[in-house]
Amino acid sequence: MLVTGGFIAGVLSWQGFNTAMEATNKEEFCISCHTMHDNLLPELQKTVHWNNRSGVRARCPDCHVPHNFTDKVARKMQASREVWGHLVGTIGTREKFKEHRLVLAQREWARFSANGSKECRACHDYKDMDFDKMRPSSQVAMRSAAARDQSCVDCHKGVAHQLPEMKGARNPAFDTLVSNASGQSVSAGNEYYLVVPQDLFADEALTQRIGSVEVATQVKVLETKGDAQRIELALWRKNKGYGRVWYSNFGLNITSAILDKEMARDAGLVNVLASQEDPMTGLEWQQVKASAWMRKGSLIDSVEPIWTIARASYNTSCSVCHRQPDEAHFDTNTWPGLFAGMVGFTSIDQDTARVVLKYLQSHSSDFSTSQHGAGSPEGALQTARP
Known part of the structure; x- marks a missing residue:
């Protein structure tokens, strides 16, 4: 009887746990609190992930709850601090939510980067993509990403929700x-x-x-x-x-x-x-x-430590979508327009972006001894100016 009772208790406990787990995996549960309903749901409703010609919609758990059971339990445990933040009012208002949004986003970006955007690729898999049906500019980036088996979030931050204000970020x-x-x-x-x-x-x-x-x-x-x-x-x-x-x-x-x-x-x-x-x-x-x-x-007393940070930021942040141009590939006055089009697809904070742009301009073809050489501005002759 004791063994039978223990077995029944175990089954009931497991069933209760599984029922609770499934209940918290539903979209209705995700948006039941005003923090999610008022802040994130309206953003999702404006994207193709909510409404599209094929009628296939991504729901909150599809993206934010790991499909593997072990990872799912680990994520539920991590989410307890977000629940606590809601209960004590840390993110209870729109202003407070926006204040903490960058940190929340960075946690999710890190999770997606670590698992190769596994949740995204439950629907979007490289092996099932027809690259020839993409725009030419997209083909280049996507073929390169597929060859490297790259995490989707490296290039596609903000596809379902607004990007956080990056001015609160700081390059350590x-x-x-x-x-x-x-x-x-x-x-x-x-x-x-x-x-x-x-x-x-x-x-x-x-x-x-x-x-x-x-x-x-x-x-x-x-x-x-x-x-x-x-x-x-x-x-x-x-x-x-x-x-x-x-x-x-x-x-x-x-x-x-x-x-x-x-x-x-x-x-x-x-x-x-x-x-x-x-x-x-x-x-x-x-x-x-x-x-x-x-x-x-x-x-x-030297500008080189500044350029070292700028160079590292440029090489790591501006190469996730495609191979970044060589610094000396463009002249000084061309770089601002080109960089403005690039930086919006990165997570570079505003201060770092200004340093990277100045680095690119200061190492442009105007400071190179050849058209696309790797010259240094210190002591170099300007080839395009008298």
Whole structure:
């Protein structure tokens, strides 16, 4: 009787567990709380995964509940922290949900990357795809992905829900640079490079903001007083409008500083050293110099550590969909438009994107000794400009 009773109890326990498991795998359960119903369901309803010509719809568990039993149980255990977050109100409002959305998305992206997007490929399998029916541009990317057996989420983030705001993300690689900059010995008269963008001020007290200076910009340190440093900028600008945007090189749109419009034409601040017409555009460019104050602790003595981070980010983030172009394949002024079309398909945060673009421009064909060579901007001759 004891064995029989134990067996029956085991069967009933298993049946109860399985019933509860199946109940929590239904879409009705997923959207029963207002957090999911109000935030994620409306987004899904606007996509092809909800409504399409074939009438095949993906439901919440199809994508977010592993089909394998062991993985499913593990995911249920992980989901307990999300349930707790809902119960205590961590993501209870639209504002709170948006605040935590990046972290939630990154967890799912990591899970999909780790299992090769197994849930996606329950419906979308490379071996069943007819590549010839795809658009030519898609064929190249998909054939390459199939050859590498690539995880779907590498390229297709945001296909069912809105992408989170990436400005809250931060590249941890910059933490090392910031730490190095805080310990950098800085001497007046020497030149250094910005590891992060900084505001520029007219006064030592850092109260009168006059503009900003970009990452990887070269500056000369004039003096240091307390928490402030006075620096000198020697750059180029186009002589049109207020001339607010300052560039690192003549004729090349590599943004290095941006002044407030009232200050950009202030002769007491800006010293025009020379003027030169750009034969490519007919615009007059001015070589300009100015000094300003900024908060100390963001300078290093070599630009190479910055380029190392930018190069790694470019090689890893911009090659998941296709092979990225060589840096010197395009000229400096072509890169911004091309990169703008690429970066939207990556998870690069805004600050890293700015560094990568500046890296690409600074290693473009304008700084190469051959048309598509791998030249370095330091000491290289500009082949496309006088």
